[in-house]
Amino acid sequence: MEPQSSFTSLAETAEWLWAEGLRWFYLLVTPGWRQYQLFIILGLIVLAWLLRALAAPRLQEWARAREGWPKWRLRLLVQVRKRLALIFFTLLSGAVYVVMQQVTWPSRSYLIGVAATLAMVWLIIGFVTRAVRNRLLRQILTWGLWIYATLFALNATDDVARILDGVTLGIGDLSLSLLTLLKALVLIVVMMAVARLATRSAGSALTRNEDLSPSMRVLAVKSVQVVIYGIVGIVGIRALGFDLTGLALLSGAIGVGIGFGLQKVISNLVSGIIILLDKSIKPGDVISLGDTFGWIDSLGARYVSVVTRDGKEYLIPNEDLITSQVVNWSHTNKFVRLDIFFGTSYGDNPHEVRKIAVAAAESVDRVLTHPNRPVCHMTGFGDSSVDYILRFWISDPTGGLTNIRGQVYLALWDAFAENGVTFPFPQREVRVLEGSVLETRRPGAPPEEG
Structure with missing residues (x-):
C-alpha cells in the first residue's frame, strides 16, 4: 500500500x-x-x-x-x-x-x-x-x-x-494488515501455551514410562519438543502469509554456510542422537574415558555430564564418546571384576595362601560372594616370591574402584600377618672369594700405584 x-x-x-x-x-x-x-x-x-x-x-x-x-x-x-x-x-x-x-x-x-x-x-x-x-x-x-x-x-x-x-504494513511485495498481524500473534501465543502444556505433559508421561530406557526417554522428550515447537513456528509463519518455498531456498543457502562454520557443533549434535539411539551410554552408567572415571549424570544435546568421585563435573563432547575408546563399566550389568597382584615367600604353602587370600577378600563388605566368589590363582615363580592373582567382583562401581582395592589389600595384610605368611623383598648377598684382596681407601682418594 x-x-x-x-x-x-x-x-x-x-x-x-x-x-x-x-x-x-x-x-x-x-x-x-x-x-x-x-x-x-x-x-x-x-x-x-x-x-x-x-x-x-x-x-x-x-x-x-x-x-x-x-x-x-x-x-x-x-x-x-x-x-x-x-x-x-x-x-x-x-x-x-x-x-x-x-x-x-x-x-x-x-x-x-x-x-x-x-x-x-x-x-x-x-x-x-x-x-x-x-x-x-x-x-x-x-x-x-x-x-x-x-x-x-x-x-x-x-x-x-x-x-x-x-491499516496495512508493506514489506517488499508482501502487504500485511494490522488485523492479520494480531490474528497471527494471538494464534502463536495460544499455540505456544498449548505447546508448553503438551510438552510438559508428554515429558512427564515419558519420564514415568519404565518400558523405555533412560536414554530413549531423553530422546523421546527432545523429539516431542522439536516437533511441537516446529509446528508452532511453521503455523505462525503461514499465518503471516509468508511463502515457505522461498524461505526454504533461503534457509538452505544459509544452512550451507552455517554448516561449514559449525562442523563441531553439528557433529556433537549428531553424535548425541547416535548415543541415544544405540543406548551405548545412558544416565547412571559408570564410564572411563582417558583419565576420567565417573558416572553419567545427564545427556545433553552437545555434551555428556560425567561426575567423578571427587565431585568434579566433566562436560565431555558427544563426538569424543563416539570416536574414542570408552569403558562402560555398567553397560549390560553393574557387575565389575577387579584384579590385584601379590607375592609370598617360597617357604609358604601355596594351597594355604590361596585359601587365606579368598577368605580375606570375602571379609570385605563390597566384595560379592554370589553369583561369583573371589578366586586366587598362582601365576608364576618370581626371582624373590611366588606370584599370585586375586580376582573378585563388585556390583557398585559408582562407589569407587581404588578404595575397594585398598580395602582388599588391607584384608590380605591382616590375614597373612595372622597366619604367618610373609611378603618377600629382593635381597643381595656379596661373597669375597678366596685369594681376593680387600682394599680400603678414603672416598675420593686416588688408587695407590704399584
Whole structure:
C-alpha cells in the first residue's frame, strides 16, 4: 500500500473512532434508562467491593485452617480470594438482570446484561489462563481474550475488524494488515501455551514410562519438543502469509554456510542422537574415558555430564564418546571384576595362601560372594616370591574402584600377618672369594700405584 493511502486510512479510522466515542458519551449522559442502567452498574460495583472487604478476611482465615489439603486446592482458594469483587459483581449483576427482565422491558436492562456477561467471561478467562505457567504468555493470552470478549459482547467485532484490516504494513511485495498481524500473534501465543502444556505433559508421561530406557526417554522428550515447537513456528509463519518455498531456498543457502562454520557443533549434535539411539551410554552408567572415571549424570544435546568421585563435573563432547575408546563399566550389568597382584615367600604353602587370600577378600563388605566368589590363582615363580592373582567382583562401581582395592589389600595384610605368611623383598648377598684382596681407601682418594 502507498504511504498516502495508508495515511488516509488511518485518518478515516481515527475519525470513525472519535465519532463512535462521542455517540456513546451522549447516549450515557442523556437522561433515560441507559443512564439509569449505568448508575445501577456503578452501584453494583461499589456493593461488590464492600462485600469483598467483608468476606476476604474470613475466607483467608478459613483457608489457613485447612490442614492436609493438596496444593492445587490452596492455589484455587488464593485465586478465588483475588477475584472476590468480580465474583460478587457477576452474581449481583446477573441477579439484577434476571429480575429486570421479568418486571420491565428488556431494553431497560440491556447494559446490565452486557456487564454481567462481560464479568462472567472475564472471570472464566482469569481462571482458565492460570493453566499457562509462563507469566508473559499468560498476560498476553489473558488480555487478548478479554479484549475479544468485550468486543464480542458489544457487537463491535465486525467494525473493529474492518478498521484493523484497513491499516496495512508493506514489506517488499508482501502487504500485511494490522488485523492479520494480531490474528497471527494471538494464534502463536495460544499455540505456544498449548505447546508448553503438551510438552510438559508428554515429558512427564515419558519420564514415568519404565518400558523405555533412560536414554530413549531423553530422546523421546527432545523429539516431542522439536516437533511441537516446529509446528508452532511453521503455523505462525503461514499465518503471516509468508511463502515457505522461498524461505526454504533461503534457509538452505544459509544452512550451507552455517554448516561449514559449525562442523563441531553439528557433529556433537549428531553424535548425541547416535548415543541415544544405540543406548551405548545412558544416565547412571559408570564410564572411563582417558583419565576420567565417573558416572553419567545427564545427556545433553552437545555434551555428556560425567561426575567423578571427587565431585568434579566433566562436560565431555558427544563426538569424543563416539570416536574414542570408552569403558562402560555398567553397560549390560553393574557387575565389575577387579584384579590385584601379590607375592609370598617360597617357604609358604601355596594351597594355604590361596585359601587365606579368598577368605580375606570375602571379609570385605563390597566384595560379592554370589553369583561369583573371589578366586586366587598362582601365576608364576618370581626371582624373590611366588606370584599370585586375586580376582573378585563388585556390583557398585559408582562407589569407587581404588578404595575397594585398598580395602582388599588391607584384608590380605591382616590375614597373612595372622597366619604367618610373609611378603618377600629382593635381597643381595656379596661373597669375597678366596685369594681376593680387600682394599680400603678414603672416598675420593686416588688408587695407590704399584
